[in-house]
Amino acid sequence: MKNTEIYQKIDTIILHMPDYIKDFVQDREDKDQSPRTTLEYLKNYKLFYEWLLSESIVPDTSITSIRHLTAYDLNLYKSHLKRRAKENVKKDTTKAKLEDNNNLGLSTSTINRNITALKVLFKYLSKSSNNPLGKPYLDDNPMDQVATITDKTTLAARANAIEKKLFLDEDTQNYLDYIANEYKNTLSKRALIYYHRDVERDLAINALILGSGLRLSEVVNINLDDLSLDKNNVVVTRKGNKRDAVNIAAFAMEYLANYLAIRKERYKVTENEKALFLAIYQGEAKRISGIAIERMVAKYSKGFRVQVSPHKLRHTLATRLYQQTNSLVLTAQQLGHSSTNTTTLYTHIDNAATIDALNSL
Template identity: 45%
Template sequence: MNQQEAERKMNLEIQSFPWFIQNYFRKKAGDQYSSITLYEYAKEYRRFLQWLIQDSYSTATEIDQITLTDFNQLWPEDLEYYKGFLLKSPKTLPETTKERFEESHRELPLRQNATVQRAITALRSLFNYLADAIDRKTGKPYLKYNMMRKVANVKDNKTMAERGAAIEKKLFLDEEAIDFLEFIDTKYVDTLASRQAKAAFYKNKTRDLAIIALFLGTGMRLSELVNMNVADLDLEHSEARVFRKGGKWDMVVISSIAHSYLVDYVSQRAKLYQPTELEQALFLTRYRGKAKRIAGGAIEAMVGKYSESFKIRVSPHKLRHSVATQLYTKTNSLVQVAEQLGQSGTSATTIYTHIAGKKKREAMNDLWT
């Protein structure tokens, strides 16, 4: 999903929200928050508002009728109870009587602790705004007290070592990243049976190689790659301008692994997709006879298709993990990894110190020799 599509969905989502939550989204949009992040927050807020009604914390019958008084009457215990509801309820609740009956005979998967923590983070952002924003009529903050400050974070129920081991199985490290690109370039076509499938592959091969090479050459997020324009790519200095999560522009270094693939694509972009002069998107697709920006879902499917044929099905995010792990192995610097990935601190990158890798295993094998 690109920023424009996320903004459209977010605006549709918040139309039925109470006015003070709509004000929150106007404020964050003005602060240049990522539309993708705000859309994810909107989904979390809808779930919370529906819960307020279902558990009688509000007398409203529709979520747009929920008031600031309802929010001001919430206590930390109430919000902790909501956290418990998220932890103990299935990922997707059955909506109809028939579905509830069918699902009652088997156990549904629960949300991961990390997923619940994202919901808590979203709510904390909303409550912080409501506690700071001033009501024009009263001259006082929307919320008298910010009760979310009393709500503890959800601890991850997996150790760093366990998470690292799970991630490591889906990484392309050392020569494997180069082998992956060479596989797509020279061998993938041999896995296709029909003439039509081969023709479709050759049609987008140059673009697909450039996309995967850019992932492996930068570690950028899917949304950052999708939203890139032609002007954002500086091949002369091996840099790319990206719009980071949190609404900030950044320059990211491009590894030499990606350079030749990007040069090939840029030189053929116009011939392959015939974009108009107004279409500035870097990566394109043809839809109904017109060139348009390729969607994130299409890129996810494309990466999954190639990687599954090569080794194991992975997402663009796993390619990002691959870059981060490789960079940490080369530099032993979490700061450098955080800067390359566009992280505000090193806390999110400590996972890479727990990915065993060949060097750690070799050290243990030689421990007593």
């Protein structure tokens, strides 16, 4: 999604938000903070306000009402999040599965994203004077007494679960070969038409993620001029709205070159369309969406071995790179991580040395 589209969505949402939210958004813009993150925060606040009103915690969402919120109220919202049905889970409606599905809770990361969004807002309301009042809206910050949830799953357990969905070693190339040569054998004549239209693009996207570890949003927002076949790299916008030149593995370059060779003619694209990866929407070539990429990766990976997300392809690159370099720093840099803390996960996936040591005891 382009920044102009993100700002349009932000403007639409804040039309129905209280004035202090508009001031909060303006403060983030003044500090050149990520509009994409701002948009996600606003979605979280909308859910928060809906809960406040539905539970009659406050009569409205004015700053006067927000001043009456206590840490107890906010921890009630945290409890509400923990009880909610998991988002984006397609429920199995068979009788045997209904009870299990109804017991599903929001993931820890989703709950923590909501809590973090509120912490950012309340910090602004209690600390910042960048508003028409010229002083903070709140005298204190009740969100200071609301803690995020600690993930009780160990890194080793997380790594074990993830490893089953990684295409490591020769499986990286086997997966790409499956898309190119075997997947079409499963299709109807009608589906084959779309496969042949998009196969170069689909291979390029899969190879790019497997060869660079880019995030889904980074792939979607690449423009034609961002990719350099000569330098084997691509310039992307990282988290925090930071521009970064990301190296691409050599094996992926052929797929990218093949796609570029057919892009203009195949998608009947005009010179004004700057997006690298395109899709046909209502007969017109436009920037491909994140949802379209997720669905595309899901269908190919399910046919190959196990259904995965683009993020698991990113995990695949990270694991392979760590196995080759044994360097958390290099792996973190490639992924665009600000520290090596997150990258530590990949040391647990590559546990062959630990197993060998145990077997030698």
